[in-house]
Amino acid sequence: MTEAEVEQRVSSFLDGFFADETAVAEHELGFMDENGLQKPEIDYLKMRQFIFTAFNNLKEMDLTIADGLVGKMHKDITNLVEFYKEFKKKIKIANLVYQRDFLPSVREYQELNDDKVLTEGKINQYKHIASATQHELDEIAISKEKVDEAKVKMLRRRNVDSLFNLDKSKEHHKEVMIELTALEESMKGLFFEMFESYCNEYTTAFEEIINTKMFYFEKLLWHIAERSSGVRKFFDDAGIKGSYSTKTYLNYYLRNINIEKSKTNEWHRYLHSLLKVLD
């Protein structure tokens, strides 16, 4: 196969393998483009966990926060994040995808593989015949009964034939294996190169989609929250100063979590890293 042919096979396979990702990315990027949704400058994907925590806490202050568009966007982003996680899992097993899914989809490889399996079957069969005939000949040799010369002749012929065919099949198997490995190797480099390029493309797309949706979700969440008497009362009672925003709430949250307990934990470090993002 020429390199162009291999490239065509790999690209056609990967188009099918990432068909769901293509559909989701096209739909979401189209929606963002069509409606003029802007990409945020800061990393909202990183803030997702805390923004969702804020959403849950605000919901406790006023259940109606989760009504309407805020709830709908929360569900949409949750679905997108799940889809993105599945995608990340899917791309971790590139080797398996290559062996299990891609190679069998290449006709030339499949033909060679069929030949290999068939040859292995033949090898087993010839081994069996050789062993069985040899066994019978050995028994005849130690037998005290009268020797049936015709039968011995036939057994010897079958034994020799099977050993000859066994050697021939082993030789053929070796040749097929060399061809298979060569074919496998000839496609491997390009496959992994293209696989990585597809992965990078979709990783960038999904991060952009989730980041943008998170940005609009966060803005809408606080827009609705600042108009809620329940939230306003909570902020007032807690003496929270600033604007109705993730940054204000994060500062309050950090002041109120048990620092001693959480000093070493991941969550506390994460929250502090968010403050840097927001500054």
Add this chain to the structure above:
Amino acid sequence: MFSFTTYTKSEVKQMLDAASRTTRDIKPTQTSLAQKKLIEVSKHIYLFSGINNEDVIAITNDVQFMEYAKDEVIFKEGDQSDDIYFLLRGFLSVEVGREQKQVARISPMELFGEMAFISKKPRNATIRALEDKSTVIKFVVDDDAYESATSFAFMKLYKNIATIVVKKLEASNEIIAGMRAEAE
């Protein structure tokens, strides 16, 4: 299988609007004296009919007492403003045209200025204090609060606005009918 979420044009607009606004500073919910007074007199304000005190506070902003000296103008014909006023003390003159002809008088416990909030058009008259220390409560109804938890209050508010508009229309029709009768 991924389930796609689709958004209506109005939902997209809501997202874009929210993102384009800067969140306001947290304002203490402690009720000011002017707000307390507004709550006290709200039972005399048809605009707030059926709306509870908490919601009155939630949907009004910049509630202030204003005191005017005699002849001082509260607002002028042609001014662009959404402020609504409730007269607590003194009398006010309603004047129109270049010659500032007085066409009506506002007495205590009367609401005025609400038509500009409803129509979003410039003031159609000038309001002038007829006495020293004429006192009003000035406030604005918060347009941004429409999506808040006080949606029931807004529903009531708009029902009240509709009633006010109908009453004003009926009053105008009566004046027109009277003028016609006079002309005949």
